[in-house]
Amino acid sequence: IFVGGLDPNVSDDVLRQVFGQFGELVHVKIPVGKRCGFVQFAN
Structure with a gap:
């Protein structure tokens, strides 16, 4: 899942x-210097 518009402090x-809280996470990443992130669930 793409998560955009993040505060720089997140x-x-x-x-x-x-x-x-919505399920088992496999991967979470916020690229350095970006205000977005990626979340991957197991299912």
Whole structure:
């Protein structure tokens, strides 16, 4: 899942906390210097 418009202070850990409540996460990544991230669920 693409997550755009992130605040510069949002970390991978914050995305894990927010999206982890909806299912098992396989991968969470915020590219350096970008205001977007990617979240991958197991299912």
